[in-house]
Amino acid sequence: MAAQMTRPAALSSVSRGRLVVCAATAVPKQFxxxxxxxxxxxxxxxxxEAKSVGGVLLPASVRNKPTAGAVxxxxxxxxxxxxxxxxxSKFAGTELEVAGEEHVLLKEDDVIGVLPSTDKVAQLKPLGDRILIKGAKAEDKTAGGVLLATDSGEKPTFGTVIAVGEGREDEESKTVIKPNVEVGxxxxxxxxxxxxxxxxxxxxIVVRESDILAQLA
Incomplete structure (x- = not known):
């Protein structure tokens, strides 16, 4: 798929200076x-994806791990x-190898959303209380008009709501509570x-309703 998924900075596969490699559990062939x-x-x-955009073969260590697949x-x-x-979610679930193919066993709540046939993230259907947001453009100048380098611009933490999930189920009443955020x-x-x-x-970006701090008007 065309979209690239970025790894959250707060998560890491390094533990006490050592790289932690999580191998998939192989299901015995008789099953x-x-x-x-x-x-x-x-x-x-x-x-x-085994090759870069320019066709250069990528070593396994730098390939983007897919976080998409078919149910x-x-x-x-x-x-x-x-x-x-x-x-x-990138670090969710249990990885399985079934008949030589890579699979992942997930809780439903770990599924971020359902992609349309076009595979376009902009048309993603978020699940639960998740919200799909199109990020605002980063400012390329300081307040004084100084041009900023591309990697020094302050990353915006606001944007326009593109799609809203159907809501989360209340554990006690079992009713679905719809997010209090509107598209647009x-x-x-x-x-x-x-x-x-x-x-x-x-x-x-796809966030949960609890991660929304405020609506701007």
């Missing part, structure tokens, strides 16, 4: 199917269905929250 239990879903992971089995999950193309509104969100994407030169 041909995996049936998720509870609200879990089984996703067949998209293939990794091939599910338990009692309600928000997704078989064959849905989904995006999920401009919002400010917590600086290190959410999952970021870049597509066609635009920045997008």
């Amino acid at each position: 041909k199917a995996v049936k998720p239990v509870g609200d879990r879903v089984l996703v067949k992971v998209d293939k990794e 091939i089995a599910l338990g009692d999950a309600k928000a997704v269905k078989l064959s849905d193309k989904v995006i999920y 509104s401009t919002v400010m969100y917590s600086k290190y929250s959410g999952t970021e994407f870049e597509e066609d030169g635009e920045q997008y």
